[in-house]
Amino acid sequence: MRRTTIAHLSGIAVLMAVAAVPWHAAAQAQESENPFTSRIDVRMGRQSYQAQCSTCHGINATGNPEVGGPDLSTGQFQRADGDPGLFRVIRDGIDGTAMIGLGADATEQSVWQIVTFLRSLAPAGVDTGGSAAAGRALFAGESDCARCHMVNGDGGRLGPDLSFVGDRRTPAELASDLVDPDAEVLPRWWTITATGPGGETVEGLRMSEDTFTYRIMDADENLRAFSKYGDWSYERTRASTMPGYAATLTVQERTDIVAYLYSLRRDR
Amino acid sequence: MTLPRNSPARLRTTLAAAAALATTAAAPLQAQSPAEGAPMFTPVTWERLVDAADEPHNWLMYNGTLDSQRFSRLDHIDRSNVADLELKWAHHIPRLDRAETTPLVVDGVMFITESPSNVVAVDAATGRPFWRYDHPLPDDLRICCGRNNRGVAILDELLFMSTLDAHLVAIDARTGSLVWNREVADHRGGYSKTAAPLVVKDRVVTGIAGGEFGIRGFLDAYDARTGELEWRTYTIPGPDHPDNLTWAGDSWRTGGSPTWITGSYDPELNLVYWGTGNPGPDWNGEVRPGDNLYSDSVLALDGDTGEMSWYFQFTPHDIHDWDAIQIPVLADIELAGEPRQAMLWANRNGFYYTLDRATGEFLLGEAFAHQTWAEGLDSNGRPIRRPNTSPSRTGTLVAPIAGGATNWWSPAYSPRTGLLYVNAFDGEALFFIRDEEYVEGDTYxxxxxxxxxxIDHYHSAIRAIDPATGDVRWExxxxxxxxxxxxxxxGDLVFSASVDGYFYALDAESGAPLWQISLGGRVNASPMSYAVGGRQFVTMTIGNTLYTFGLDE
Structure with missing residues (x-):
């Protein structure tokens, strides 16, 4: 009963919006790619979402069964294909449903920011085009990734644990990591070379550093700690200790490893 | 309790201990044991505040003295013995948030402000409490940056504290009883208060926060006894003033320019000095063409009327959120062979300035940190902007970051070394511009x-700046x-802390580290020093604990 009433009322709202603004004219101004995708846009999009959309779709966009607003947090949208489609639905609504849209008065920025906010709730599904099973075999076998990288407790400690790497890196980023590991090295994986008073050196991965001290893991996985103002001097290297695999792996092999790595995620 | 001492650091204390620096003699401090049960607190008259430097065992205002040098004349702890500092006591702050307090000490009693808007009085020798005042707060606060409070001011037997709901309260210093409570502004409009007030004669001068909420900033003075408003000076002039034309249209009404850190006062010139914050909205300058006076400025106001004597704007038409919310440090220095009544100012925009504090004249300015937005300063101190440094839709890389090359945290000036010590950061950030409607009480x-x-890619340092040249002497x-x-x-020491939880002491001449201790928590406060019974202490808040250190005697 309640549902009928809402559909009836919003149907009127849709009619009024359509009458006020020619749909095509408004659509022409829209860009095909979302230009507002930074973290600021996620924040502003959340604000707009909460003001404009949360009554029907829930404060966390997980839907509101009471009024029939569907879950928007899954990355899957029944009535919209891609970001431009999502933009149109948010601005123009869906004819004949309770979804009335923000209308043509809404700025492009604010509509795109809601798109960005919704996309931030769940990454879009990606087909890596590779075989995760083949990638897994390569990872543990021939290409020897497991010597330095741990996955679910198996492997080495001289590179990042990759158990959930699919949650934090996209397939494109993973592919780039394989061929150009120096492009983006987190400070945790910089190398520190410590030199003692007698000229002896210890090299290791920079586990942490502060104003007065630093702690490293050497090649034998020993934990070591040093003082910056003692007898030892030190040097930082920001390059990665990982080799690039552009020459040693084929494109297909790299694609398979990416497929494997991207499959490594927490259970949702 | 004895904490581990750092032996390499102690070796460094052999470096040039007590070199002949003396330009300012350290005030004598009688070493005496406090008599058991002797009366502690005494009323703080205006005359005592003017001469606060003459009683270095007390810390009578936020930055120690009216000139805000944050310089303690105590010298019991010096370069020869600082490595022997030990923890004496700690005070835990029960509400977890950013602890930004600088406590006051009056004749053996310490007044500590806590998150969100509370104050506790403790025995400064032991840290044990006399009383506490918990200020009730509404649920709908409008705050940008944590529930914090930076400290109280005192006159006679009254403490004055800003509260997050934009009130100013007066509290009895002996009991913690609320004496009066004034609404400075309606918090629902985006206003809040976090800074320690400044007492000037018989008035309490106090600022306002809300630069991220499209407020119109001001500086107020209240009668200390009654809490009545005596004067209000807006930091954005109204339409009856020609400087209002530096704001397009009605943009001045939501132009920010808050006053959220404590100012300074020169009793001879009878001038109150106060920094102002960013124009609003922070990053979209397209809606407010013009210089946006008096945002990002220092104002010199008559100590009796609040009337403006002069202003100096560091960042005209700011679009990077570079508040001039720094402490105006007043010092008499020699510049090009001439004695000058100077004001020393390391700004969030990356430039250090020496101004004439009588006239506001720009004397010199140099970059003290990495900056990419200006070619330099012209002969009037106005920045010469580089092209393509404005925030853009896709992000423009600019140094310093919005948080600045430095920020509100107090610098210190030593008249013995003639150096200004500043916490500096060489960062960079992508700046984005967005359209945003003003809605009262919302962020803008x-x-x-x-x-x-x-963050580890960037460089950070304590820098010692020579105010006569703008040169960085050491870092x-x-x-x-x-x-x-x-x-x-x-004692020719510089105390500060790092965000990773170290409290440390440097040689004020060379910058060499002499002592440090890892206390583990994040740091958002400033150190201060005092003495009880002739024994010097140094206090610093790290994480949510206030620590007091001293020598074993």
Missing amino acids: LGGGTETPLP FPMTPRSRAGVLATA
């Missing part, structure tokens, strides 16, 4: 920033950056 930013690389590097203020002492 017009964009935002992102830091492109992890002490920190990893990563810091959010701590600085204290200088007559």
Whole structure:
């Protein structure tokens, strides 16, 4: 009963919006790619979402069964294909449903920011085009990734644990990591070379550093700690200790490893 | 309790201990044991505040003295013995948030402010409480940056404290009883108060926060006894003033320019000095063409009327959120062979300035940290902007970051070394512009920033600046950056802290580290020093604990 009433009322709202603004004219101004995708846009999009959309779709966009607003947090949208489609639905609504849209008065920025906010709730599904099973075999076998990288407790400690790497890196980023590991090295994986008073050196991965001290893991996985103002001097290297695999792996092999790595995620 | 001492650091204390620096003699401090049960607190008259430097065992206002040098004339702790500092007591702050307090000490009693808007009085020798005042707060606060409070001011037997709901309260210093409670502004409009007030004669001068909420900033003076408003000076002039034309249309009504840190006062010139914050919205300057006076400025106001004597704007038409919310440090220095009544100012925009504090004249300015937005300063101190440094839709990389090359954390000036000690950061950020409607009580930013690389990529340091030249004499590097203020002492020490939880002491002449202790928590406060019974202490808040250190005697 309640549902009928809402559909009836919003149907009127849709009619009024359509009458006020020619749909095509408004659509022409829209860009095909979302230009507002930074973290600021996620924040502003959340604000707009909460003001404009949360009554029907829930404060966390997980839907509101009471009024029939569907879950928007899954990355899957029944009535919209891609970001431009999502933009149109948010601005123009869906004819004949309770979804009335923000209308043509809404700025492009604010509509795109809601798109960005919704996309931030769940990454879009990606087909890596590779075989995760083949990638897994390569990872543990021939290409020897497991010597330095741990996955679910198996492997080495001289590179990042990759158990959930699919949650934090996209397939494109993973592919780039394989061929150009120096492009983006987190400070945790910089190398520190410590030199003692007698000229002896210890090299290791920079586990942490502060104003007065630093702690490293050497090649034998020993934990070591040093003082910056003692007898030892030190040097930082920001390059990665990982080799690039552009020459040693084929494109297909790299694609398979990416497929494997991207499959490594927490259970949702 | 004895804490581990750092032996290499102690070796460094053999360096040039007590070199012949003396330009300012350290005030004598009688070493005496406090008599058991002797009366402690005494009323703080205006005359005592003017001469606060003459009673270095007390810390009578936020930055120690009216000139805000944050310099302690105590010299019992010096370069020869600082490595022997030990923890004496600690005070835990029950509400967990950013602890930004600088406590006051009056004749053996310490007044500590806590998150969100509370104050506790403790025995400064033991840290044990006499009383506490918990200020009730509404649920709908409008605050940008944590529930914090930076400290109280005192006159006679009254403490004055800002509260997050934009009130000013007066509290009895002996009991913690509320004496009066004034609404400075309606918090629902985006106003809040976090800074320690400044007592000037018989008035309480106090600022306002809300630069991220499209407020119209001001500075107020209240009668200390009654809490009646005596004067209000808006930091954005109204339409009856020609400087209002530096704001397009009605943009002045939501132009920000808050006053959220404590100012300084020169009794001879009878001038109150106060910094102003960013114009609003922070990053979208397109809605407010013009210089946007008096945002990002220092104002010199008549101590009796609040009337403006002069202003100096550091960043005209700011679009990077570079508040001039720094402490105006007043010092008499020699510049090009001439004695000058100077004001020393390391600004969030990356430039250090020496101004004439009588006239506002720009004397010199140099970059003290990495900056990419200006070619330099012209002969009037106005920045010469580089093209393509405005926030953009896709992000424009600019140094310093929005948080600045330095920020509100207090610098310190030592008249013995003639150096200004500043916490500096060489960062960079992507600045974005966005359209944003003003809605009363909501944030009004017009964009935002992102830091492109992890924080460890960037350099941070305590820098010692020569105010006669603008040169950086030395620096002490920190990893990563810091959010701590600085204290200088007559023991030729500089105390500060790093964001990773170290409290440390440097040689004020060379910058060499002499002592440090890892206390583990994040740092958002400034150190201060005092004495009880002839024994000097140094106090610093790290994490949610206030620690007091002294020598074993």
